[in-house]
Structure formats: structure tokens, C-alpha cells
Amino acid sequence: MPQIHLHAEPGDYAPVALLPGDPNRATRIAARFDGGLEASRLVTSHRGLLGYTGKVNGVPVSVQTTMMGTPTTTIVVEELLMLGVETFIRVGTCGGYGRLGIGDVVVAMAAASSSGIGATLGGHEPTAPTGSLDVVLALAEASRAAGLVTHVGPIVTSDVFYDPHPDGAVRWGRRGYLAAEMETAALYLLAMREQARGRPVRAGTILTVSDVIVDPMADQAVRASSAETWFRPPEDEVTRRVDLTIGAALSAAAVLGAG
Numbered sequence: 001m002p003q004i005h006l007h008a009e010p011g012d013y014a015p016v017a018l019l020p021g022d023p024n025r026a027t028r029i030a031a032r033f034d035g036g037l038e039a040s041r042l043v044t045s046h047r048g049l050l051g052y053t054g055k056v057n058g059v060p061v062s063v064q065t066t067m068m069g070t071p072t073t074t075i076v077v078e079e080l081l082m083l084g085v086e087t088f089i090r091v092g093t094c095g096g097y098g099r100l101g102i103g104d105v106v107v108a109m110a111a112a113s114s115s116g117i118g119a120t121l122g123g124h125e126p127t128a129p130t131g132s133l134d135v136v137l138a139l140a141e142a143s144r145a146a147g148l149v150t151h152v153g154p155i156v157t158s159d160v161f162y163d164p165h166p167d168g169a170v171r172w173g174r175r176g177y178l179a180a181e182m183e184t185a186a187l188y189l190l191a192m193r194e195q196a197r198g199r200p201v202r203a204g205t206i207l208t209v210s211d212v213i214v215d216p217m218a219d220q221a222v223r224a225s226s227a228e229t230w231f232r233p234p235e236d237e238v239t240r241r242v243d244l245t246i247g248a249a250l251s252a253a254a255v256l257g258a259g
Contacts, residue, residue, distance in 0.1 A: 014060035059257040070117040070186035096209035097173025103241035108205040113185035129188035135204030157185035
């Protein structure tokens with residue numbers, strides 16, 4: 001058992017794995033596998049990193065918690081790579097910019113690394129963390145088929161939720177990025193590294209807009225307060241919207257897993 005954190009063996013995970021940050025979300029995803037939670041197998045619960053394996057439309061699929069941020073995401077993805085996972089789908093939430101609304105879906109074509117992981121995995125040179133086209137397209141198609149408002153484009157991965165930059169997190173929206181979150185750049189850089197080594201590893205990210213980041217330069221009411229403002233609906237509404245995105249991610253996972 002070479003995995004220090006997942007405590008699993010080869011064969012415990014399916015070739016396709018969904019990666020939510022929240023362990024509660026991992027359990028909710030597993031409950032939607034064929035036959036429900038009872039038909040799923042709990043692979044690991046070590047350190048609260050809940051992981052399950054089951055089937056979606058008859059196709060083997062796993063779900064594995066990453067927790068928040070790039071440090072734990074890299075640990076989990078590295079160990080899943082040791083265990084033979086080849087297709088990774090991050091399923092999470094994000095803060096959306098500009099025209100995006102609560103409950104919209106963002107499929108990340110690329111993720112700028114406003115994070116130390118970019119320097120670490122990129123050898124302190126510029127990086128361009130990019131998703132795998134077939135995964136990105138499968139996620140976008142599944143999301144649109146579910147009737148969800150879907151945006152495809154670049155996002156930013158940051159190490160900080162409460163950004164101390166003078167312009168706050170909103171500066172990324174001004175540059176054309178769709179949303180901000182805390183994990184995708186790490187996932188994409190690791191998948192790209194494995195592709196360079198000749199492994200058939202691929203990755204994509206699908207996110208629910210759970211917060212809207214209002215630009216004080218664009219909104220008159222916010223401009224008067226000279227402060228970046230976040231709008232977030234009640235938590236039960238966030239959960240409802242996330243569950244819709246999870247449905248699209250499961251559909252895409254089954255298609256990708258079926259080959």
C-alpha cells in the first residue's frame with residue numbers, strides 16, 4: 001500500500017473518478033450511483049477523505065474527496081494516479097464574474113495558477129494549465145443537455161479565498177476569466193505531466209456558480225462603497241443547484257468511462 005493518505009489498493013478505484021472537495025458531497029454523489037449508497041463500496045475514509053466506487057449506467061465510476069485547495073488536491077490526485085485512475089473530473093463550486101448568475105455552470109477549459117502549485121509543478125517557469133478537450137466537451141454537452149446555463153472558458157485557481165490584493169479577486173474577472181476557485185490548476189498540471197509521460201490521463205472541471213463576485217467598477221451601488229461584494233444565496237439553494245451539476249457530471253463520467 002504505497003498510498004499514505006488514501007489507504008487503497010490497485011483496483012479499488014474505477015478508471016474514472018469524480019473529485020469533489022467536500023466529503024459530504026462525495027457521499028451525495030455516491031448515493032446517486034446505480035443502486036444508491038448501499039450498492040457503492042466505501043474505499044477509504046482515512047483523514048475524512050471519503051472515497052467510493054460504484055457504477056453509473058452500468059459503467060464503473062469512483063468519487064474521491066480532495067478537500068479544499070491545491071495541497072490536498074495534489075496529494076489525492078498523485079495517489080489516484082498510483083492506483084490507476086486515468087480520467088479525472090473535478091466537481092465543485094466557484095465564484096462567478098460578470099454576466100454569470102447563481103446556479104450557472106462553468107466548464108473550465110483552462111485554469112490560471114494564482115497559486116504556489118504553478119511554480120512547484122512548472123519548475124518556476126510560466127505554466128498553462130489546460131483541460132483535456134474530450135472531457136471538457138463531454139461535460140459541456142451533459143450540462144447543456146440537462147438544461148443548465150453553461151459557460152466554457154478560462155478560470156483562475158487561487159490559494160486564498162479572501163484575497164488581500166488591493167483589487168481583490170475581481171481583477172481576474174476584468175481580464176476575461178469566468179470564475180475563481182481553488183483546485184483546478186493543480187489537477188490540470190498533473191494530468192498534463194502524465195500525458196507528457198505517455199499515459200492516457202485526462203482531466204476536466206465542472207463547477208456550479210455558488211457566489212457572484214460583484215465588480216465595484218461596474219456596479220454603481222457597489223462602487224459607492226468602494227468594496228468588492230460577494231453575493232451568495234441560502235445554503236439549501238446552493239446545494240440544490242450543485243446537485244443539478246452533479247447530475248451532469250455523472251452523465252459525462254458514464255460516457256467517458258464507456259469509451
